[in-house]
Amino acid sequence: MTYLQFISDEVMKVMRLSCFLGVIAIALGLLTIGLSILVNPWFNIMEGALSDMGRVGLPTSWVFNSGLLLTSLVAAAYVYCLTKSFRHPASHVAAGIYLVSVTHLTLISLFPEGTKPHLILSFEFFLMMMFTYLTYSITLWVEGFRTHSLLSFLAFITALGGSASIKWPSTALLELFNVGVMAYWYLLMLQLTNKLMKKNNLTLIN
Numbered sequence: 001m002t003y004l005q006f007i008s009d010e011v012m013k014v015m016r017l018s019c020f021l022g023v024i025a026i027a028l029g030l031l032t033i034g035l036s037i038l039v040n041p042w043f044n045i046m047e048g049a050l051s052d053m054g055r056v057g058l059p060t061s062w063v064f065n066s067g068l069l070l071t072s073l074v075a076a077a078y079v080y081c082l083t084k085s086f087r088h089p090a091s092h093v094a095a096g097i098y099l100v101s102v103t104h105l106t107l108i109s110l111f112p113e114g115t116k117p118h119l120i121l122s123f124e125f126f127l128m129m130m131f132t133y134l135t136y137s138i139t140l141w142v143e144g145f146r147t148h149s150l151l152s153f154l155a156f157i158t159a160l161g162g163s164a165s166i167k168w169p170s171t172a173l174l175e176l177f178n179v180g181v182m183a184y185w186y187l188l189m190l191q192l193t194n195k196l197m198k199k200n201n202l203t204l205i206n
Helices: 003-018 021-039 050-054 061-077 079-085 089-110 118-143 146-165 171-199
Strands: none
Touching: 003 079, 021 050, 021 061, 021 079, 021 171, 050 061, 050 171, 061 079, 061 089, 079 089, 079 171, 089 118, 118 146, 118 171, 146 171
8 A cells, every 4th residue: 555545545444434423522511401400300301402501600500511512623624524425616615614613603602691691602503504405405406315305495484494493492402303304404415425435435324
């Protein structure tokens, strides 16, 4: 094996691993929510917002906020997989929007409930994730992945329609609904990147 072949193999290994980071981020996010509920037995999912568990002055707020920070960093690293998997210029716009959205998640962890920027950052995070689904539906369409494009567009319609038209009993349930859409989208993208890897004789999932 030549030095260049070794470098190429190592780069592909990094890419292969990076394509798992989306679903790992979702798993970390759900784990963070679960642990936060566990250490905050007063929390009622039918009232308030998930960020109530990370509000300024709460002794256990570090569980929610540090978990959110870790989740956002893993989600941000996933952009490597996205930028390496697609070639059309539209993919760069989509990856940029995705990165802006997860940067908002980082900022939410740094400016928790009780700080002035928190509300607008939270709103913008979910909104930017919706635009991520939309821009990737366009990217996948022009790349020729028509089925995945329509499924990504379905994520956009579901998130937007469900958020705007359903009268949710609490902000927490609305947030969990959107987390569910995110999980669906990350799994969709993992399935597609696995398919692309197989075309290049590299397997993400056997």
